[in-house]
Amino acid sequence: MARTPRVIETIAGLRKAVGTYRKGGAKIALVPTMGALHDGHMSLVEAAKKKAARVIVSIFVNPQQFAPTEDFSTYPRTMDDDLARLKRLEVDAVWAPDKTEMYPDGFSTRIAPGGPAYAGLEDAFRPHFFGGVATVVSKLLLQTAPDFAFFGEKDYQQLKVVTRMAADLDIPVQIVGVPTVREEDGLAMSSRNVYLAPGERRTAPLLHRTLLDCADKIKKGQPLNRVMADGGQALTAAGFVLDYLEARNADSLEPVTNPGQGPLRLLVAARLGTTRLIDNIAV
Ligand code: PAF
Numbered sequence: 001m002a003r004t005p006r007v008i009e010t011i012a013g014l015r016k017a018v019g020t021y022r023k024g025g026a027k028i029a030l031v032p033t034m035g036a037l038h039d040g041h042m043s044l045v046e047a048a049k050k051k052a053a054r055v056i057v058s059i060f061v062n063p064q065q066f067a068p069t070e071d072f073s074t075y076p077r078t079m080d081d082d083l084a085r086l087k088r089l090e091v092d093a094v095w096a097p098d099k100t101e102m103y104p105d106g107f108s109t110r111i112a113p114g115g116p117a118y119a120g121l122e123d124a125f126r127p128h129f130f131g132g133v134a135t136v137v138s139k140l141l142l143q144t145a146p147d148f149a150f151f152g153e154k155d156y157q158q159l160k161v162v163t164r165m166a167a168d169l170d171i172p173v174q175i176v177g178v179p180t181v182r183e184e185d186g187l188a189m190s191s192r193n194v195y196l197a198p199g200e201r202r203t204a205p206l207l208h209r210t211l212l213d214c215a216d217k218i219k220k221g222q223p224l225n226r227v228m229a230d231g232g233q234a235l236t237a238a239g240f241v242l243d244y245l246e247a248r249n250a251d252s253l254e255p256v257t258n259p260g261q262g263p264l265r266l267l268v269a270a271r272l273g274t275t276r277l278i279d280n281i282a283v
Pocket residue numbers: 032033034060062065133136137155158
């Protein structure tokens with residue numbers, strides 16, 4: 001019978017568990033999450049299990065990556081369901097510190113990521129975000145000392161930022177990106193999809209369909225600027241408030257003006273009502 005994963009709430013307890021795993025010679029994988037787990041997270045865990053004998057999932061809603069106007073206080077918290085899901089996948093441990101364990105009184109350090117964190121896209125709309133992510137992810141990596149850490153491609157710019165940061169800080173971990181998991185209608189799975197009202201939920205898959213349509217037109221040789229502008233218009237006409245729809249170099253995230261500057265990645269962020277959705281695909 002599957003074992004409920006051990007829930008660890010203190011750094012001392014975590015160090016002890018990691019020490020035991022290491023003594024047994026096991027490779028360790030970390031899957032960082034903010035909880036409210038869905039099948040996208042499960043695919044990260046499954047990928048982790050293929051690489052490492054011990055899998056730790058962290059669940060921590062990180063206040064440092066939310067602006068005061070954002071949804072920190074209402075972000076879905078579903079610990080019991082999360083543990084039930086993780087039990088089915090036989091995860092070894094859940095690292096679930098509270099806010100004061102992660103950021104004790106007097107905590108005053110913040111990692112300032114560069115490179116892909118200043119590419120525009122997300123940081124143009126959420127300037128506080130990548131500093132908060134880099135700070136908590138560096139702490140999570142130092143706390144769990146994993147061989148591998150798994151991040152979804154859905155947050156493509158985040159994946160690039162974390163990869164750069166781990167390399168720049170000489171953190172001995174392999175960052176692994178895992179493809180986006182989608183609902184049957186193409187909507188990328190996200191913990192925030194629960195915010196969508198029924199009408200918005202019906203409209204939401206257009207985000208992915210628009211990306212596919214743009215990629216198709218680019219592959220057929222249509223002019224990039226025109227394709228992206230038309231895609232943006234289609235989203236606006238359907239009721240989205242567009243933050244960006246852009247073609248970027250998939251490796252550097254530099255803007256591109258023609259497909260020869262590829263490999264290309266198309267990235268989009270748009271709001272439906274109060275819900276902000278992001279998505280991306282390779283061309
Ligand atoms: O992608 C997320 O869920 C978060 O940004 C992360 C990586 C767990 C850091 O809080």
